[in-house]
Amino acid sequence: MLIAAVIAASGTALAEPVRLEADTEVASAGYFQLRWFADTAIELQESPTPDFSSPRLVYSGRDKARVMSGKSDGEWYYRARPTRADAAWSNTVKVTVLHHPIERAFGFFALGAVVFLGTALVITKGARERA
Amino acid sequence: MIISITAFSWLIGIALVLTVAAPLILLGLLLRDRKKGELW
Amino acid sequence: MNIVQSAILDPTVGWLILAAFSALWIALGWYWGRSAQQLDDYVLAGRRVGLALGTATAMATWVTSNTTMAAPQLALQMGVWGMLGYSLGSVGLFMFAPLARRIRRLMPSGYTSGDFIRLRYGTVAWRVFLLISLFYSLGWLVSMGMAGGILIHALTGIPYHYGMTVILTICVGYTLLGGLRAVIGTDFVQALLILSGLVVIAVLAIREVGLDTIHAAALAERPELLNLLMPASIMFLFNNLLFGVGEIFHSNVWWSRAFAFRAGVGFRAYMLAGVLWAPIPIVAGFIALAAPALGLNVPAADMVGPMIAAKILGTTGAVLVLIMVFAALSSSIDSLLAATSILVVEDIYRRHMRPDASAAEMRKATARIIVGLGILTWILCAPRLTTLAELLYFTGAFVASTIWPIAAGLFWRRANTAGAVLGMIVGSSAGLYSYFAVGFYVAALVGAAVSMLCVIAASFLRPAQFDFTNLKEKHPSEQQLSGRPSVESGVSA
Numbered sequence: 001m002l003i004a005a006v007i008a009a010s011g012t013a014l015a016e017p018v019r020l021e022a023d024t025e026v027a028s029a030g031y032f033q034l035r036w037f038a039d040t041a042i043e044l045q046e047s048p049t050p051d052f053s054s055p056r057l058v059y060s061g062r063d064k065a066r067v068m069s070g071k072s073d074g075e076w077y078y079r080a081r082p083t084r085a086d087a088a089w090s091n092t093v094k095v096t097v098l099h100h101p102i103e104r105a106f107g108f109f110a111l112g113a114v115v116f117l118g119t120a121l122v123i124t125k126g127a128r129e130r131a
Numbered sequence: 132m133i134i135s136i137t138a139f140s141w142l143i144g145i146a147l148v149l150t151v152a153a154p155l156i157l158l159g160l161l162l163r164d165r166k167k168g169e170l171w
Numbered sequence: 172m173n174i175v176q177s178a179i180l181d182p183t184v185g186w187l188i189l190a191a192f193s194a195l196w197i198a199l200g201w202y203w204g205r206s207a208q209q210l211d212d213y214v215l216a217g218r219r220v221g222l223a224l225g226t227a228t229a230m231a232t233w234v235t236s237n238t239t240m241a242a243p244q245l246a247l248q249m250g251v252w253g254m255l256g257y258s259l260g261s262v263g264l265f266m267f268a269p270l271a272r273r274i275r276r277l278m279p280s281g282y283t284s285g286d287f288i289r290l291r292y293g294t295v296a297w298r299v300f301l302l303i304s305l306f307y308s309l310g311w312l313v314s315m316g317m318a319g320g321i322l323i324h325a326l327t328g329i330p331y332h333y334g335m336t337v338i339l340t341i342c343v344g345y346t347l348l349g350g351l352r353a354v355i356g357t358d359f360v361q362a363l364l365i366l367s368g369l370v371v372i373a374v375l376a377i378r379e380v381g382l383d384t385i386h387a388a389a390l391a392e393r394p395e396l397l398n399l400l401m402p403a404s405i406m407f408l409f410n411n412l413l414f415g416v417g418e419i420f421h422s423n424v425w426w427s428r429a430f431a432f433r434a435g436v437g438f439r440a441y442m443l444a445g446v447l448w449a450p451i452p453i454v455a456g457f458i459a460l461a462a463p464a465l466g467l468n469v470p471a472a473d474m475v476g477p478m479i480a481a482k483i484l485g486t487t488g489a490v491l492v493l494i495m496v497f498a499a500l501s502s503s504i505d506s507l508l509a510a511t512s513i514l515v516v517e518d519i520y521r522r523h524m525r526p527d528a529s530a531a532e533m534r535k536a537t538a539r540i541i542v543g544l545g546i547l548t549w550i551l552c553a554p555r556l557t558t559l560a561e562l563l564y565f566t567g568a569f570v571a572s573t574i575w576p577i578a579a580g581l582f583w584r585r586a587n588t589a590g591a592v593l594g595m596i597v598g599s600s601a602g603l604y605s606y607f608a609v610g611f612y613v614a615a616l617v618g619a620a621v622s623m624l625c626v627i628a629a630s631f632l633r634p635a636q637f638d639f640t641n642l643k644e645k646h647p648s649e650q651q652l653s654g655r656p657s658v659e660s661g662v663s664a
Contacts, residue, residue, distance in 0.1 A: 028610070029403030030395045031248045033471070065470040069248050070393025099395075105402035108613055112409020115620045119416070119578055120266065126582020127269045132399045134251050136386045139397075142251075143382060143457050146450035147373055153230075153447040154366045157359070160223035169221040169433060171352065 018042060018090040020080050027097045031069035036090065038064075040082045047077045050092060071097045179481040179489040185327025188493055189334075193341040196501060199360075200345025200353035210530035210647070213350035214282065214513045214537055215431040220355060225432045225440035228355040229264060230447045231362035231502040232424060235311075236318040237563075239369070239492075239499050242452040243459035243476035247469060250396030252404030254456035256411045263415035264445035270420065271429040271437030273581050277639055280646035284426040284577075285518035290642050291580045292588040299595050301518055303573060304421060307566045308511040309551070312504065312544065314563040316552040319500045326477055326493045335552050338497070342504040343545035347538055351431055354505040361498035365451075368495035372480050372488060373454045379483050380464050385457075388464035396460060407612040410567070414615035417570035420577045424510040458483075512540040521647075530648045567615035568602020569595075572622040579626050584637050590629030598622030 018038040036042060041062045045055040059066050060083060068076075076095050081087045134142075164170050207213045220228075238257075245253035278287065284304065289297040320335030327334075345353050386397070395401050419425045429437050459475045461467075465482055469475045477496075480488035516537045521528045528536070572595045579586035602618025 029249060029612075030401065031472070059468050061468060063468050063470045067247065067469045067472045067475075068393075069472075070250060070389070070396035070398075072395055100402035100406065102400060102402050102405075105405040108406040108616060109409060111620055112413065112616050115616065115623055116262075116409060116412060116416075118623060119574060119619075122575075122578055122582055123266065123269055127273065133390065133394070133397045134399055136383060139251075139386050140382045142255075142453065143373075143377075146453035146457075147370070149447070149450040150366055150373075150454050151370055154363050156443075156447070157223060157227050157362060160226065161359070164221040164223045167221075169219075171216055171220045171224055171355065171433075 017088040018080050018082065020078060020090040020093045022078070022093045022095050025094070025096065027071070027095055028100050030071045030097055030099060031067065032095050032097075033065055033067050034078055034093065035065040036080045038080070038082055040084075042080045043083050044078060044080045047079075048074060050077050050094070052077065052079065052092075068095075073097055073099055179477075180327045180486060180493065182328045184486075184490070185323065185329050185493065188490065189323070189329075189337055189497065192494070192497055192501075193337065195360075196341060196345045196353075196357050197348070199357055200347075200349035202349075203352045203356050204349030207350040207352055208534075210534040210537075212352065213534050214509065214516075215427060216351040216355055218431055219433045220428075220431050220436065221433055222436050222440055222443075224355050224359055225428070225436050226443045226447070227362040228358040228502075228506075229425075229428060229441055229444035231358040231365065231499075232506040233260070233264060233419075233444070233448050234362075234365050234451060234499050235503040236315060236322065236496055236500050238451055239365070239455050239496055240318065240322070240473060240476050242456035243479070244472045245452075246396070246456035246459040247462065247472050247475045249404040249407055250393075250398065250401055250460075252399060252401060253407060254453055256404060256408045257452035257456065258449050259408060259412040260415035260452070261445040261449035262412050263417075263419035264441050264448060266416055267419045267425055267429075268438045268441035268445070270578070270581060271425075271432065271441050274426060274429040275432065275434060275437055277581070277642045278430070278644070280644055280649070281430055281642075282427070282517045283514045284421060284423045285514055285522075286644070287426070287580070287642065288576070288591075289518070289522070290644065291637065292576070292591045296576070296588055296591045296595070297518075299592055300421070300573065300576075301514075303569045303595065303599070304423065304514065305511070307418070307422065307570055308424075308507060308514070309548070310563045310566050312507050312511070312548045313551045315500050315504050315507070316548050317555065317557075319497075319504075320552065320555070322477065322496050322500075323493070325474060326481075326489050326496075331555060332553065336549065338500055338504065339545055339549050339552070342501055342508060343541060346505045346508045347541050350537075351427065351509050354509045355431070357505065358502045361502040364498040365495050365502075368491045368498075369451065369454050372484065372491055373458065375488075376458045376461060376479070376483050380461050384464045385461045389460045392463035403610070403612060406610070406616075410612050410614070410616040413571050413574065413619040414567045417567070417572070417574050417615060417619065421570055421573035422510065423514040424506045427510045427513060508541050508544055511544055512537050515540050515544075528647065530646075533647060564611050564614075565603075565606070567611070568606060568618035569599045571602060571615035571619035572596075572598025574619050575623045575626040579630070583630070584639075585630045585634035586626055586637070587630050587633055587635035589633070590626035593629060594622035594625040597625055 021035045023033040044059040046058045047055045078093045080090045242257050288300040319338035320331040323334030324331045458479050477492045480492045576591035576594050598618045598621045601621040602614045605617040606614035
């Protein structure tokens with residue numbers, strides 16, 4: 001009974017795992033924010049596969065969120081846990097990074113160039129006529 | 132196409148030089164306007 | 172979202188800095204306000220502002236907290252082209268240069284952009300335009316007010332409501348006292364503060380970390396940020412350019428300067444302001460790329476700027492950022508208060524309510540509206556709805572849809588009313604749709620493109636033959652002397 005009471009008193013060891021969230025499922029510009037809900041310092045792992053066979057430590061500390069950016073196309077899996085040996089891992093969050101197709105980007109670029117040049121033209125032509 | 136370290140350095144460098152020059156340009160113009168009595 | 176670590180500066184230090192600069196702005200506002208009794212002195216600084224002050228005010232007003240905060244954020248999210256794309260906001264200043272010259276020439280007694288739209292296109296277009304303009308002005312004011320509260324809190328721990336109230340009250344105070352002269356005068360000082368602060372932070376960052384290390388670490392941790400072919404950033408380029416052009420072309424903040432500058436100054440002032448503004452987003456932005464090199468975790472993208480400054484420079488960095496941000500915010504809020512108040516006084520009070528208002532009455536009304544705007548902004552900032560801060564990005568589609576009605580209206584005789592009205596309405600709608608369908612980084616572009624099509628199509632189908640001399644209106648004091656109300660009041664389309 002005494003042992004049970006001691007274990008109960010040290011409650012946090014059996015606390016619920018950390019909850020991890022991402023602000024988007026698909027990141028079309030290579031950036032997204034990961035948020036977690038924990039009272040303590042955590043470690044955050046990233047893996048290209050859901051089984052975390054070759055995980056990478058992305059962050060360790062007391063902050064409650066992290067902005068990931070500049071990531072290349074791919075599927076990225078994340079999990080977090082308090083920095084204690086026996087702590088359980090959080091839910092796994094998956095973020096798919098899928099950049100806009102470069103053709104679409106150039107399409108908008110071209111459209112923008114046309115509008116810009118058209119505007120510049122109406123101004124310079126008009127300005128010259130008036131002068 | 133990753134920006135090279137050289138291009139990166141040039142970009143930041145030029146921007147920095149312009150930003151350093153800016154207050155000097157503004158003050159110079161201010162003195163000139165003042166002399167001409169054309170401040171505002 | 173309180174995921175940022177505790178404030179870097181002591182609240183007492185924060186209060187001291189705020190108090191010192193507030194006292195300075197108020198003192199200057201009072202000093203310059205002594206000669207601002209007449210309407211044109213109060214709202215247009217006497218229509219004689221010279222090149223130095225003109226350039227500084229155009230540059231400083233365009234440096235908002237967005238420039239110093241959003242530039243690092245964009246660099247962190249969109250990389251090198253994000254930073255450079257932000258720099259393209261300077262194109263708005265460049266392109267406005269010929270407009271400024273033309274505006275002053277065509278409307279020597281003009282007050283607002285609203286005056287132009289009314290005379291050029293008639294009542295319907297004017298009202299659509301006013302809606303867009305007031306929506307944008309309020310959005311900008313609210314986003315600045317909120318940014319002030321948030322940033323002061325993040326840097327000093329001073330509670331959001333205190334910081335927000337202080338910055339709004341001070342800006343209302345000295346704008347009220349000194350009118351546009353106070354705004355322009357303080358802008359000069361604020362410009363120097365912004366530039367100096369940025370240089371110090373940037374130079375120290377480079378000395379501390381080194382550009383090579385920044386580049387290498389970013390490449391390892393966030394590779395796409397250095398990719399010049401990152402699709403989203405490329406899409407962002409012209410969007411940002413056109414957003415900036417739309418903001419500057421339509422907003423009375425820039426038109427009031429065009430009216431306020433001495434003859435011959437407008438063109439050069441705006442060109443030079445563009446040159447001096449362009450490097451600022453780069454200098455402010457690149458330090459965000461140092462996050463990997465510093466091993467810094469960034470919990471929220473919009474805090475990356477101050478976080479890095481503090482990390483590299485400690486208390487000094489935080490003090491510099493606070494001074495810079497306070498200067499940037501003040502220089503924009505004061506301009507907005509001045510320009511929006513005269514827009515309301517001229518286009519709503521005088522043209523809709525009191526067509527016979529004298530210059531003296533307009534001056535009095537302007538003062539009251541400055542206070543009213545301050546209070547309204549405070550009320551909207553008080554609940555701290557973050558979605559309100561994002562309101563500004565929303566306005567991209569709307570303001571970009573005004574580019575062609577304005578540019579074509581000033582320079583193209585054939586541009587007609589239908590084109591202008593359709594351009595604004597259809598352009599805004601299309602832009603808004605694309606904001607949600609594709610992303611924030613295409614809304615302004617789509618708005619501008621669709622608007623351009625509307626204006627061109629309508630003006631070719633039924634070309635107008637506008638006589639630009641119709642833009643010359645009597646000054647309110649002239650009409651007082653002649654004893655007759657201005658012919659243009661209450662005109663219908």
